[in-house]
Amino acid sequence: MTPYLRPNIAAMQGYVPGYQPPDIATWIKLNTNENSYPPSPKVREAILAELGSDGARLHTYPSPSSQHLREVAGELYGFDPAWIIMANGSDELLNNLIRACAAEGDEVGFVHPSYSYYATLAEVQGARVRTFGLTDDFRIAGFPERYEGKIFFLTTPNAPLGPAFPMEYIAELAERCAGMLVVDEAYVDFACFNVLELVKRYENVVVTRTLSKSYALAGMRLGLAIGRPGIISALDKIRDHYNLDRLAQAACVAALKDQAYLLDCCDRIRDTREWFSSKLRLIGYEVIPSQANFVFASPPDRNGKRVYDGLYDRRILVRHFTDPLLCHGLRISIGTRPEMETTLTAIRDIG
Template identity: 35%
Template sequence: MSETKIDNRLWSAKARNLSPYVPGEQPQHENLCKLNTNENPFPPSPQVSTAVSALLASQADALRLYPAPESDDLRAALAERHNLNINQVFVGNGSDEVLALVFASFFMKERPLLAPDISYSFYPVYAQTFSVDLVQIALEDDFSIDPDAYRQPCSGIIIANPNAPTGLLLSLADISKLASEHPNAVIVIDEAYIDFANSAAVTDENGKQTAVSAISLIDEFDNLLVTQTFSKSRSLAGLRVGMAFGNASLIEALTRMKNSFNSYPLDKLAQAGATASVLDNEYFEQTCQQVIDLRESLTASLKALDYQVLPSQANFVFARPQEGNASEIANMLRAQGIIVRHFNQPRISEYLRITVGTKEQHKRLIEALEAFHKSVSSE
């Protein structure tokens, strides 16, 4: 059957010229070992399904009536958890929607937006969508971010922290430096993976353990906005809930933009489930630590195969085979039903991004890699 040709004569110039974001694969195959999209290997808190079921059982009008437009209960729970006021909290339909509103609210200006050249690949798409002039700043040779490289006029700076796909963490001291040096620009720290940062490994100049999330800085800097998501550490990628934390004036701008686009971004089930997840802090901390432990064991297994593995603080590792044949290895793994992420782009084409999975998934992955490298060395 021939492919249908799309007639775009009725499209706007914007729609015709867009290069949309391509999400990670969601293949549906039996016995699949899926390590490509950074989903959490553990289920969400049991309280999530309990809360959703209770809502449907107790409220006959649960789905007939509109949800709370500002998700007040969820925002209140998040505010309490982070010791904030509710007017410092914003929620949306996944962090992708929150980030889109961020671009529309703060970066559609004459001055450019600054971002790392290797980072979340949706940032250039947002920039194109909202006609934002994006200037990408090259990472250092070791893939770290140098705050001094951002010393130029801008409307804002956006940095994923830990960065993706490298997993490297920018210190709070460096974030403070960016915010203080750009008082008239919005500094956005995208913390999709921050809950997997090992706080015991993050210390201040005196060697003392320090905070990891930039949320701890928002009362100090009125130009700092921190975004997070329920998709990773709370195992709720299917529920689509994201949030932003910042000065009340920044949150008000996001709310104005939201209500000019979609007044009801979160349905009642999402609000109930997400709120229950926030309240079950014991389960949250337990599963985050399990992911951290699994990340360390995966890193050790890859290093034993002579892979170069960056010191990730996320729920994935960024690893380079000794021979640099990442594409070949990704194809080999795919043929065995093991899906990892390979980025065919400059500087990182010899690396694989591998999501932290279960012990069983790691065992299957490492056995496949061991067999491959043994066969290569014997040729």
């Protein structure tokens, strides 16, 4: 073990992202909840305009605060720009929120199963992790009347399972949390409601969003958080001062402004999700009703790995987790209708 490192860093495994195959175009890729549709065509135009004919603007730094973006996002979501921060993917915000709230030895909480990156972030910070399971009616099992952890991450809609927690339940959690409640709404554009109004109601609630899923911009790395100005200015102190490059800022403005494109894209994915879920149920799969751009589905023999392998052999990538709570099923991102038809045919063929 190298002596220069903090022991927890030397000992930790690190987060393992979903597989990104080098020959990506030869796969149907349904393993990381990306969007199979392209981003709004206005994004390309905006990037090219920002680049200019000779890339001349790239020699100066971008706006350190992404100020214009905060204004655009503020108008879209109904918040003053002082309540908004932009980031290089929402992962950056999750990272900085934990750095801002939890010191070494402090408690950090989240639901298991949910986004496993929270555990990695806690490990880096040297924080203690407390996880909570889910009840059959999709509530948090054993959540205390008063939760004293410094920060609690709530993924809603839940990943990898798909359902969303009801708004009033999340409000109740905000009241029961002594520390910060981070509502990770990475998938919320595919759901029927969001909880932004809770940011106005509760000073300890921060909502994080990403442009990686609904806006089809995973490759640009764009995210944002909405919270009280005091929290936002703390996050501003921690972040890299030029956290969004010029092209990302231009892309983000164009994407956020093209709401018609976003809504159409999300509608299509929701329709395909419902169609695909119903077809899987017809062949005996258990499919958890999803509010996201993926479904968690278990084959009748509850052998998720067998179906994963069969799909892999047919160059269809889905996500299988070895976690005992999840290994019976698969998380399958919802791609285009033709991609999902091919996937369904393959699943029938695998049997």
